[in-house]
Amino acid sequence: MKDAALYLIPTTLGDTPVNQVLPSYNLRITSDLRHFIVENVRTARRFLKQCNPEIDIDSLAFYELNEHTDRHRISAYLKPIRQGESVGIISEAGCPAIADPGADVVAIAQSERIKVVPLVGPSSLLMAMMASGFNGQSFAFHGYLPIESGERIKTLKKLENRVYSENQTQLFIETPYRNKKLAEDILQHCKPQTLLCIAMNISCEDEYIATRPVKAWKGNLPDMHKKPCVFLIYR
Template identity: 50%
Template sequence: MNGKLYLIPTTLGDTEPLEVMPLSVKKVVEQIDYFIVENEKSARRFIKKITPKKSQASLELMLLDKYADAFETDSYLDVCKKGINVGLLSEAGVPAVADPGATIVKLAHDNNIQVVPLVGPSSILMAIMASGMNGQSFAFNGYLPIDKSERKRAIKDLEKLSKDKNQSQIFIETPYRNEKMLADLKAALSPVTNLCIACDISLPSEYIKTYSINDWKKQKPDLHKRPAIFIIQK
């Protein structure tokens, strides 16, 4: 019988794992020695934090970063064919959602390996939950273009889409460019369009606010280098 691929969430920041995820995650991590990870150092830190007694020497970590090639990653689930379970560990939040790992999940399906998603913090879902916007129909759009004219066009396109479909439009930005993003949103969007900014989700410094663009023009939140989710709806 094949081993399973467990999709293991991590915290969204420096919080105690069991404050934001169920005990079942700890139990699974305790039982697994093979992990597919983005960064070895942070993965080991998380594993040590959630299972302090687990032997670090027993861990087999396979890197899934921008340098990993397809030939190498295609072998990452070979141990599952020997009945050994493997964990796909996110760098922050849940695996394979705005996060590398979808190729590994697809590989598991192609090889008849059971995929087991575990419950944990997802900044995208938590942001839409707290936004007051349409949670019945929403879309995640990843990063918007960096080029100023292309970004303005993308913002206007998302605004139109949100109105035409009554659909919340979600996107993210590199944390050090958050404040530039907010300035661009204020300039490009209609004064009556609603914008939610959710940053540092699940951390003590959590900030989640929804205002119209007209009201955001009166606000000056400190978003610099803080992981943030942006949601618009007209």
């Protein structure tokens, strides 16, 4: 790699073989890097071993970035780049910096005019959008909806209004153990004719993606407990 850069390295979305969802170019780049910014060191080490079983894990430097990280320390994670060595960001699942703390690092890199290189890989949001049958020309991702019931219901209704007033697909996610509760709120508070797509375990062996009117989902929800899901609503 000629110029030092910040590489955004997508990971698998589950127990999917890396060669099924990641280009060989990614694996070559990953094997050449010696510095990684990661959410969890243990899972990052496992992912790198899957990419290259011969990689010397103990020779690599890992910088942890998650909800416990002091944000004042993040800039120091880019020190290798300032000294001429590239750094990679690895998310827990999918693409870094999308609903992911890696965005904070990318923002610093951009402000310092450091070269940022996004690598090709699976994005649960885009893959769900592709398979939903919904409007792919205008869509919005809202991350996690409020935990408090009243606020969540208010937000759901606001997003549904945007579906009808703006002809815009609305995407959101939930912590896997709260998937069922969110789905039940959608069924209870959205219009019967509103379309709901549930995209679960995308790219994995038990992938499930289905679009139905809200009224058709009632009594027919799949088992979503502890499974990564993307929820989409449209008209």
